[in-house]
Amino acid sequence: MCGIVGYVGNRPAQEILLAGLRKLEYRGYDSAGVSLIADGEIESVRAVGNLDNLYAAVEAHAENGGVAVATRPATTGIGHTRWATHGRVNEVNAHPHFDTTDRVHVVVNGIVENYMVLKQRLLDMGAIFTSETDAEVIAHLVAHHLALGSLEEAVRAAYNELEGHFAFVAMTLDEPDVLVGARRECPLIVGRGDGESFLASAVPAFLAHTRRVQVIENGELVVVTPDDVKIMLPDGTVLDRPEETIDWDEETAEEAGYETFMLKEIHEQADAVAETIADRTIREDGVDLAEEASFDEALLEDIDRITIVACGTSYHAGLIGRYVIEKWSRVYTTMDIASEYRYRDPVVGPRDLVIGITQSGETADTLAAMRLAKERGAKVLAITNVVGSQATRDADGVLFTRAGLEIGVAATKTFVCQVAVMYLLALRLAELRGTMKTETLRRILAQFRNVPSLIDEVVAHAEADVEPIAEKFAHSEFFLYIGRNVGVAVALEGALKLKEISYISTDAYAAGEMKHGPIALLDESTPVVAVATDSPVLDKVISNMAEVRARGAKVIAVATHGNEAVREHSDYRLRVPDVDWMLQPLLAVIPLQVLAYAVARKRGLNVDQPRNLAKTVTVE
Numbered sequence: 001m002c003g004i005v006g007y008v009g010n011r012p013a014q015e016i017l018l019a020g021l022r023k024l025e026y027r028g029y030d031s032a033g034v035s036l037i038a039d040g041e042i043e044s045v046r047a048v049g050n051l052d053n054l055y056a057a058v059e060a061h062a063e064n065g066g067v068a069v070a071t072r073p074a075t076t077g078i079g080h081t082r083w084a085t086h087g088r089v090n091e092v093n094a095h096p097h098f099d100t101t102d103r104v105h106v107v108v109n110g111i112v113e114n115y116m117v118l119k120q121r122l123l124d125m126g127a128i129f130t131s132e133t134d135a136e137v138i139a140h141l142v143a144h145h146l147a148l149g150s151l152e153e154a155v156r157a158a159y160n161e162l163e164g165h166f167a168f169v170a171m172t173l174d175e176p177d178v179l180v181g182a183r184r185e186c187p188l189i190v191g192r193g194d195g196e197s198f199l200a201s202a203v204p205a206f207l208a209h210t211r212r213v214q215v216i217e218n219g220e221l222v223v224v225t226p227d228d229v230k231i232m233l234p235d236g237t238v239l240d241r242p243e244e245t246i247d248w249d250e251e252t253a254e255e256a257g258y259e260t261f262m263l264k265e266i267h268e269q270a271d272a273v274a275e276t277i278a279d280r281t282i283r284e285d286g287v288d289l290a291e292e293a294s295f296d297e298a299l300l301e302d303i304d305r306i307t308i309v310a311c312g313t314s315y316h317a318g319l320i321g322r323y324v325i326e327k328w329s330r331v332y333t334t335m336d337i338a339s340e341y342r343y344r345d346p347v348v349g350p351r352d353l354v355i356g357i358t359q360s361g362e363t364a365d366t367l368a369a370m371r372l373a374k375e376r377g378a379k380v381l382a383i384t385n386v387v388g389s390q391a392t393r394d395a396d397g398v399l400f401t402r403a404g405l406e407i408g409v410a411a412t413k414t415f416v417c418q419v420a421v422m423y424l425l426a427l428r429l430a431e432l433r434g435t436m437k438t439e440t441l442r443r444i445l446a447q448f449r450n451v452p453s454l455i456d457e458v459v460a461h462a463e464a465d466v467e468p469i470a471e472k473f474a475h476s477e478f479f480l481y482i483g484r485n486v487g488v489a490v491a492l493e494g495a496l497k498l499k500e501i502s503y504i505s506t507d508a509y510a511a512g513e514m515k516h517g518p519i520a521l522l523d524e525s526t527p528v529v530a531v532a533t534d535s536p537v538l539d540k541v542i543s544n545m546a547e548v549r550a551r552g553a554k555v556i557a558v559a560t561h562g563n564e565a566v567r568e569h570s571d572y573r574l575r576v577p578d579v580d581w582m583l584q585p586l587l588a589v590i591p592l593q594v595l596a597y598a599v600a601r602k603r604g605l606n607v608d609q610p611r612n613l614a615k616t617v618t619v620e
């Protein structure tokens, strides 16, 4: 996903913008650029490929006397990392884009849907386009409307003509201390400093400078100067928006000695889960959610059904949620892929609770599914990791995971925290509905409280256990994952993790389905990962493992430490400690994250930024 950063203030903007773009690298990009205003000139420098190329291009530009290092360094500028949608990956398609007279520069995330119509109109008026992008139309449109008198008015007029989902920031030579931003769907956030302001698509871009933020809501515009921020509606109505303080610190956005962010985040899982459940599990015989400012327990009352909607890894967390909510609280629960739900004309109404799980809180399909459910009268609960994200505003209530900033594209610590929130919710529902014996509730809660202290041990064991497996199978063409009950979700998540960071083809199945087709895939070369932790369905999983081995395939079992039957029927083991079998997925997934990591590293791949993937998918 593209990244935006903008700066107006009293310090040299160039370094701030480049450093800001570095912090957005994790979102994925294929080209980048910056524009700066100084000494009555506006200039942009763009480069294809990684940010090192942009740094080199900026340097070369400076040597040729460019504004980028003017005698008085620029204190206003915008920067962008582009993820190609319309137009090839090349320098002219990289942002910033500018108008024909080179007075207005813009950086844009998202998609302008009506750009063809607008482009034709602007071409007819004499505009000269230099790129193949939809985004360039915004620069020309804003420039055209500058005749209205100010950049603010020009952006407002342009905004009202644009269709699509986007966020953009514009600046003009005529008003060198002003940035104007606009948001429709795609995120945009203001950072407030002393005598300086930032505008970015995500907080890490300016976290080194300030933690004071003002969120721009969907359908709003913002005028930013060094000392002032004016947020308004497209008709010009000015809004009052209080500042919030983000509690992530800069360190969260650093690798802190780990070779990758993903590895760091795998190691942060114990703390993240501890943080997520801490004050919510203090009571011996119940879970406390009622005190949370963002959540009203009335949401859990008068409901007949729960539908969980999510995408990708968050979908797998929801799948675990489905099993535990039904088992513990006896509420009929289904799980839906958000992109299917929203286009399916679902049966949903006032006696439904729809839960949207999204770590970013910005995933377009999940947001759309939540909105659809709300329109049809359902209560909507969001489970997200990002304070101030769109999901938090669209939902009737929010339960936050407290994983901290996750930078690796592959979700790890946010996933285990989502699973933890599923447990919290299921236990609370069970308590409210009286569907669980008090001693069972107490026993499970006691184990749940202890889960964070087991995670570090699971990671350490996994790091040792995966070595021979990664060594043997790093160059396999295909991995099959199987499991039963909650183990299906673990299998699906393990398969997704391996697929997305190692580019090895994977499939994941409910093990009972093996003989209905997938077994045909197996031969001596196939590694099969079986989620075979202790549970009432373990015997069934073991039978499936035997079937697999009878075809000569190799079984890698995620197994409860010391289980001899699993040892007998498998070739490799990934050990996890014994906990209640419904809590097991939270631990069982960790060796599979570590396995995926080890295989991808053996293949020499960049796990933090897998090809073709972005951390936040704000466009459907």
Ligand code: F6R
Residues within 6 Å of the ligand: 311, 312, 313, 314, 315, 357, 358, 359, 360, 361, 362, 363, 366, 409, 410, 411, 412, 496, 497, 500, 615, 616, 617
């Ligand atoms: C995979 C991964 C993705 C996300 C998915 C949804 O590791 O991270 O599959 O889970 O894109 O993202 P959120 O949770 O932000 O809605």
